[in-house]
Amino acid sequence: MNYFIQDLNVFYATIYGGILIGILFDINRSLKNNFKFISKLSFVFDVLFWLIITVIIFIVVNTVSKFQLRYYHFIALAVGFILYYNTISKFILxxxxxxxNFIKSLIKKIILTSVAILENLYYVIVYAIHFLFDMIFYIPNIIFKIKKNTSRRPLVKKKMKKGV
Incomplete structure (x- = not known):
C-alpha cells in the first residue's frame, strides 16, 4: 500500500479524535454552565477533563498507528477540534x-412527586395508628365507664300517694 495514502487515512482518523475531544469539551462546558457546584470546583473538573483527553489521545494514536507518533497527529487533532468547534459546536452545546435541563426537571418532578406520596402515606399511617389506639384504649374505657355509672346509681322508686 502506498505510504502517503496510509498516512492520509491515519490523518483522517485522527481528525475524528479531535472531533471527539470537541464533543467532550462541549459536555464539560454545558456541565459547568448548568451546575453551580461544578463551576465552583472548576479546577478539579478541568484536571479530570484533561486526563480524559490524554487517555483519548493515547487510544486514538494507538488504534490508528500503533504508537508511531508523528507530527501530523497533533495537527489532525487540532484540525478536528477546530472543525468541530467552528461548525456544529453551538448546536451540540x-x-x-x-x-x-430536561434531566434536571425530570429529577425535580420525581423528587416532588415522591415527597408528596410519602407525605400522604405518612398521614395515612398516622391516622391509622391513631384510630387503632382509639379502638384499643378509648372505646373500652368508655364502655367501662358506662357500666360503672349504671351500676352505681340505685334505682329511685317513686312514692305513691296514699289515700286516693
Whole structure:
C-alpha cells in the first residue's frame, strides 16, 4: 500500500479524535454552565477533563498507528477540534443544555412527586395508628365507664300517694 495514502487515512482518523475531544469539551462546558457546584470546583473538573483527553489521545494514536507518533497527529487533532468547534459546536452545546435541563426537571418532578406520596402515606399511617389506639384504649374505657355509672346509681322508686 502506498505510504502517503496510509498516512492520509491515519490523518483522517485522527481528525475524528479531535472531533471527539470537541464533543467532550462541549459536555464539560454545558456541565459547568448548568451546575453551580461544578463551576465552583472548576479546577478539579478541568484536571479530570484533561486526563480524559490524554487517555483519548493515547487510544486514538494507538488504534490508528500503533504508537508511531508523528507530527501530523497533533495537527489532525487540532484540525478536528477546530472543525468541530467552528461548525456544529453551538448546536451540540444547545442540545447538551436541553438534555441537562430536561434531566434536571425530570429529577425535580420525581423528587416532588415522591415527597408528596410519602407525605400522604405518612398521614395515612398516622391516622391509622391513631384510630387503632382509639379502638384499643378509648372505646373500652368508655364502655367501662358506662357500666360503672349504671351500676352505681340505685334505682329511685317513686312514692305513691296514699289515700286516693
Amino acid at each position: 444547545k442540545f447538551n443544555n436541553m438534555v441537562i
